[in-house]
Amino acid sequence: MIQRVIQFWRAINAHLSGSDFDFINIYLNKKEQNLFFAMRLYDQRHVLNVAYTARRLAQKDGGSINEKLLMKACLLHDVGRTAEDIFLFDKVFAVLLDKYLPKTAHKLAKYNNSRNRSFWKKRRHALFIYYHHAAIGAEKLQKIKLYDIAEIIKYHHAPPKYGDCRELIILRKADSLN
Template identity: 45%
Template sequence: MMQRVRQFYRAMTADITPADRAFVDKSIPKAAQPLFYAMHPADQYHALHVARTALALADMSDLTVDRSMLLRCALLHDVGRVRGDLDVWGKVFTVLMDRFLPRLAEKLACPGGQGLWSKPGHAIYVYYHHAEIGAAKLRAIGLTGEAALIARHHQPPAAGDAPELCLLREADERN
């Protein structure tokens, strides 16, 4: 619960600095930058924290890690959520629905949608499927390795998972 409170506070106070922008622009390919900047600023801020945490975890680990791949994946892991699809209050709504009314949330989830529940239904859909949505966007610009990792980052751990995937999951969980 405290983790969600901390996430909400960070989302409400998110501030992307020029230094953050320079870090992102240096760390991900030019073709991926529009995907990063299409995210809500709170998601950009979150991705920056995940990236820094992932690199710190890699430094403390005995794993052989492709740090560049890890950094790209950490910065791009939420590109399936774009500004307008799932803002801060939409995320609060979807997290609460998933926690307290998961069956109803699954029924309401729909891409686009029509009628009274179109916006909340779309937000829930994006919440559940943003990893796959983001992976498709990354494949479309040729980042197939990153797409494969990101598509699996919300799935349960499995034997043989790449060290970058393990570190991404842990860094995302901590942020």
């Protein structure tokens, strides 16, 4: 739970530096950046941290990886969570509910595409996004023809299985460390 407190602290203090913007420009084109910048600032900071960690892990690993694919996957792995869909306190609510009442959390999670949502409908929608952001992000990436990255993103919270590509394995590890 201490890691979650650290994550919360990082989220409320999130910012991007000039070198972060340079890094984003190296790996993401305009369409990809549109997806990236549709996330909340703390999610942008998180995916950048994941990318930096993944790069270090890949260098230590020494195995054969596609660096550009890995960096794009890291930077785009949470694009299923947009600024419109989930707020920081929604995320805190989702994490706590999932930890202490997971069955209830899954039952409450409900997609709602209406702009006019009541307080509780917004929380239920945020829970839905929390649980399904990987699939939602994969769909967004498929729409801009990033099929290989969509395939990685779709499974970044799935249990590991034999045959997972190295980029997915490294993304999962880097994500768990951030």
